Amino acid sequence: MTCTAWNATTLMKINLSDRLSFKQARLGVMAAFFLGILLGLAQVTVDYYAENAAIDQEIAAQINVSLGPASRIAYNIDAELARELVNGLLQAPPIVKAEIIDNNGTPLASVSRPMLSSPYRFISDTLFERRRSYAKALHVDFVPDELLGHLVIELDTFHHGANFLRRAMLTMLSAFILSLALSLILMVLFYTMLTKPLVHLINNLLDIRQHTDHERLPCPPGHQRDEIGALVEVINRQLQSIDVNLRQKLRAEERLKQYLEELETIVEARTNELQQANIQLRKSNQELKDSREEALTMAEARSAFLANMSHEIRTPINGLLGMLGLALDNEMDEEQRQKLTVAYDSGKVLMALLNDILDLSKFEAGKLQLEQIPFDLGELVEDTLSLMSQHTHKEAVELACQVDPQLPAQLEGDPTRVRQVISNLLSNALKFTARGHVLVSLEWQPKHQPARVCIRVEDTGIGIAPEALESIFSPFTQADRNISRRFGGTGLGLALCRSLTDAMGGTLRVESRPQQGSVFSVELPLHAIQEASKPKIELSGKILVFNQQQRLQGRILQQLLQHWQLDAEIADYPNPEHIPQPLPNASYWIIDSPALAESLAQLDSDTPRLLLCPYRQQLDNSKAATLHLHQQLPSPISRARLLRALRQLRQPRPAVSTSTQASTTEPSSARLLLVEDNAVNQMVAKGMLTRMGFEVIAVEHGQAALEWLQQEHCDLVLMDCNMPVMDGYEASRRIRQLPALKDLPIIALTANALQDDRQRCENAGMNDYLAKPFKREDLQKLLHKWLPDEPTTSS
Template identity: 35%
Template sequence: MQQDEFSYHFEVLDAVELAVIVLEVGDDGLPRYIAMNTKSREFTKLEHKDYAGKTALELYGGATGRRALNQHLAVISSGKEATYDIVLPTQHKEKYLSTTLRPVFNADGRLVYLVGSSSDITSERERDEALELTRMALDKAEEASQAKERFLANMSHEIRTPMNGIIGMCELLQETDLDEQQRLFADTILNSATALLGVINDVLDFSKIQADKISLHDAPFSLQDLVQDVGTLLWARAAYKGIDLRTDYPADAPHEFTGDASKIRQILMNLLGNAIKFTEDGHVAVSVSYDPGAAALPLRIQVSDTGIGIEPSQLKWIFSAFEQVDRRSARVIEGTGLGLAITQALVERMGGTITASSVPGQGSVFTVALDLKQPDHHLPRPTDDAAAVFRDHRQALNLQPSQPVPELPPGALAGKRILVAEDNRTNQLLVRKMLKSTGAELRFAENGRIALEAYKSEGCNLILMDLSMPVMGGLEAARRIRAHERSAGLPECPIVALTANAQPSDVEACLAAGMNDFLSKPFRKNELQARILRQGG
């Protein structure tokens, strides 16, 4: 821009919507303000007498003045237009301006003026800062959530490992000749350890619900079989208290549905387990009904009992986490207070509802309403090994195998070589004792690397693989074993994960690494033998 193109009628600039400033470059090379239009004066709250003949440093002082003057000098030095942001202090709050500064030359090519135009970007800047703060808060929340998950997973592993020794050794102790008092002590230890495992499972489930980590795995299943299985599992517990456990599945109700059978099993286990816990005489019943004409949620599963009931004023608290309503004498019953909170979360995750009613002294009724689709019977039911592993995983976590597994007869595994990758000495001893009578030849490895080398040099018929071991973990060892088999043209040796890592994601990781089965600690003797049999041991 040439000087003769530059108008000295500064009042024309007042018609411009942008804030405009004009600075004259003196003989000393310093730019000084000579004009600000109306919009600029609104921003700065300055009159002509306040700014005329002053540099930015003299006018604003401090960091703002130095930054503005440096930008002015940079344009003078380069002779080129520049755009920059600057913070303008005002009476109430800082104002952010985006400024474009252009040099103006005279006919001789000497830079004589600087003309700047500025727009207010305070709202945009505040929005961006708010978004950044939100992003940082979300990142910190996610980090905290992940840290909690890692902590819970680590604690679960660290607790399950010694519990495997406690429960396993107690079970072996029960197989020895004990007098009446010794058997009572052994039974008490086992029952207490099993109760502790239930607490751990509840805390892990609740943490996943809080982190919205609950996922559904829908597949066709028989609801009638599931209800009967749960009734069979809990029959002994009810019979021990002298309670009649009833199941009612009408013949005209559909049997086949599509949904997450393991979650529905968990819901029934929680509701029936609670009903048995708080009922001293009478009966506990589970009934199913289906109304095809219902506007919504046609499937109803109802669990009722003749227990001590719940006071009306306390019904609203029963689905709250860590709450145990005052059921009079039942206050002595231990528990986390998470079971019903978990149950409600699972039901709602499936799009259903759960309600409760009760008459103190007469009993309670819990009703689950769901809308499960009925499957196309032409679709195959899932029977693959992975599905079986997931089903058994849930049962193993609750120490409730679906069917009693007979103990292997003496010498049943004679001639079989089993490689056990396990760094915990107690668990090594436990496996050795559990399989002693089978006649299997056991080879122990303290970490995955030793197990890999042992398999390469000696071979075996089956591998029991822990996941968390020093030097090399079980997942990496399994991957390397599978790679060795492929390169050597060997058939796959069955690998069963035997681990305290008990999350569903651990099951997936094991299958992805090439393992064939999964058994979480603490495990029972019959469960271990069942896994070996299933893998052709």
């Protein structure tokens, strides 16, 4: 029965066993009953031990009374008196056998009778044994040491056990009756004191719930100060609180009803507004959709325009640079060579500008794709510096490179994009530095997670104003409007560096002070594949490094040599005319200027020496031989080239080599097919290949190439992509369908320089890709890759 179903009628039908008074009385009676049982058991136990002792005491008294007469009877051997004595003992109800036995064991008299039978005898026998036997020796006072015989008595314990069981039954029955009487008394008392007041309280509470107005619940008489009175007081307080809450709830419901009515009015108005807004939103969405389609169309048109612009501009530039390159290989006077060189350099600047614009456009369009291939970052930086040093003509600017010895030998990343970043930062530093130095340093930071490389380009140029530090990374923006007039440039280089660095997951920062110089720091997360190794150089003796004051190259070179575990010492000097005196003893010399080499040649001619200077300062072979030089090395020097030179120092001095010797070409037996529709580009490529020693056959389009290949043989095909009649893509696919030509190397020579164009060439079956305009060195490297058995131009 749940608490929610109570009413006055239900309260009158509560079972007796469910009433609180009965439960309380039951608990009290059960406690009293168990206590009475325990007390009765204790009393019965005490009575048992007393009864057991009484049996032995009673028989002991009988034996003590009969012992004297029995002793005299045994002494006189009087059988008649003996029978009378044992018959007298048998008169006692518990004794069932009595006899007197002489000292020979012969009974003088013996009487007995059967034991009593009863259904409760087994209880008595369990408690007191079935029978008990007692024997007492017979003596006379005047002959105490002589044994006359024994008095033997056997006892039936049931007489005493029956009395004990009757007393135990009465004891336990009285305890039960007492518990029952106590339960009735407690039930009446608990009903009067507890149940009746609670029933009265419940009825009063039900009566109050039937009225709407709050009334106080009356307290049952006589219970004002006990727990029931406290319960009534708590109920009255709760009823008062409920009444207050109910009134507040009614008022809140009334206000809520008013708010709902107002809300319905507001919702109706807002619904009308939303309908109007939805209509406007649908119009806006349609406009956005139209704008998106227009933007996609413009993006496709922009991509097509970039591709066409790349092709249309690269094609004439390729012809221009190619023809200038071929012309520079011919004999001419110095004035003509200088003019052609200026034109050739201008074409390369134009090509670099075009590449920057295309790369920046690809980045903004989200089409820039990065490679993840192993490369040597130290070698990449050294090669870039070597190339830069060949094209810079600033005598007062020192170009230096410092590579962390812990830099891994192989890193994983995109070497092309890393080279672009370094080249642009170097070009920017060289452009704005008139004197001092430009230092490129590489630092390996393995403790960062993930590990990264820090590339720093430090210069002593004009610096950047603090307010212009962020604007320099915007396309077509420079720190000062006067910069373009003084130094030139488009402002694309740093913007491209920032975009490429962000694409590779790195950071680009700049610190600068006007008229003091700038430091550009690039941090790239590159994964190490092969750790750095220390080369072994079997070179004994001290190496003396000459270093003109205020220059960086000597200190960097000394640290590198000491890392290679070589004994290196610096000899600083103010200018070539003032040789430091006295010279430290050394086994080898590294000299940093031709003028100092001339001064040192007058002092000593036996010490092995290397000349380390920029390309523009290197001497011809005859002059170098007169100065006793083993080798001339370009600065900044690469680690690999310096290592080879040091290993050759112990050998006899060879004819001094420089980096400006003319190129020679060995004859080749390879036959190449050139597929090119542009006559100028055909002349350029054919001229380059002929000078390399190859046999070249040129055709104008893909259909002609396909027909020629079905009749003739060649070792490699150079394929243009955009041609009339049949383009290079279709021609390559058809060549791959011919079983005899499926392994023929095909290299794409195209002015389409976007990443999608490279992928399109690979899908058509071409083996490699070279974008126009290309340098002879790049073409030569590709031919050596796909024709490895053929000789190539050597320097």
